[in-house]
Amino acid sequence: MSMALILASQSPRRLALLTGLGLTCEQVPADLDERPRVGEAAEALVQRLAREKGRVVRDRFADDPRPVLAADTIVVVDDQVLGKPIDRKDALAMLASLSGRTHEVLTAVAVLPRRGAEHGVLNRSRVTFRPLRPGEAEAYWATGEPRDKAGAYAIQGLAEVFVTRLEGTFSGVMGLPLAATAPLLEAVGLTLWSRPS
Numbered sequence: 088m089s090m091a092l093i094l095a096s097q098s099p100r101r102l103a104l105l106t107g108l109g110l111t112c113e114q115v116p117a118d119l120d121e122r123p124r125v126g127e128a129a130e131a132l133v134q135r136l137a138r139e140k141g142r143v144v145r146d147r148f149a150d151d152p153r154p155v156l157a158a159d160t161i162v163v164v165d166d167q168v169l170g171k172p173i174d175r176k177d178a179l180a181m182l183a184s185l186s187g188r189t190h191e192v193l194t195a196v197a198v199l200p201r202r203g204a205e206h207g208v209l210n211r212s213r214v215t216f217r218p219l220r221p222g223e224a225e226a227y228w229a230t231g232e233p234r235d236k237a238g239a240y241a242i243q244g245l246a247e248v249f250v251t252r253l254e255g256t257f258s259g260v261m262g263l264p265l266a267a268t269a270p271l272l273e274a275v276g277l278t279l280w281s282r283p284s
Contacts, residue, residue: 095144095157109280137195162238178239187218210264212255
């Protein structure tokens with residue numbers, strides 16, 4: 088089976104979402120320094136990282152005609168960007184900062200064709216957590232789920248038990264907003280799902 092798209096991400100969630108659209112993808116993670124630049128706003132950071140991830144992978148496959156899709160997701164609370172936790176202590180601090188509050192989840196998507204203009208979109212969602220009970224964050228950490236997730240939680244997993252309100256898109260919080268991504272894929276000539284002839 089030929090691969091329609093190169094996915095510049097090692098995320099199994101993004102792969103599953105794209106596969107659900109009927110696309111076949113080769114996953115090629117981008118090795119990139121994801122630290123923010125001095126004074127860089129959250130919106131600028133997440134969009135830059137998505138573009139740069141895509142360019143790194145596109146350059147690695149210079150003779151490949153397939154488009155590259157890259158994405159980046161960050162959690163923002165009190166103007167502070169929460170990326171992936173570096174350890175247990177970091178994850179527990181993140182979860183404590185989200186407890187009983189509303190935060191933003193920003194996901195940027197970039198689709199880079201072999202030639203022509205890059206296409207991008209920024210998706211913004213607001214997620215409200217109920218107050219976490221004593222010991223709950225520690226128990227959640229022990230499941231292993233928070234380790235590689237922005238903000239130390241996965242809305243599509245066990246952390247949904249914390250969520251009392253979502254304004255935006257569930258798939259956007261997961262890491263790939265489907266409604267916003269579909270037009271970008273179609274713009275580079277990809278057909279979603281199997282359509283009868």
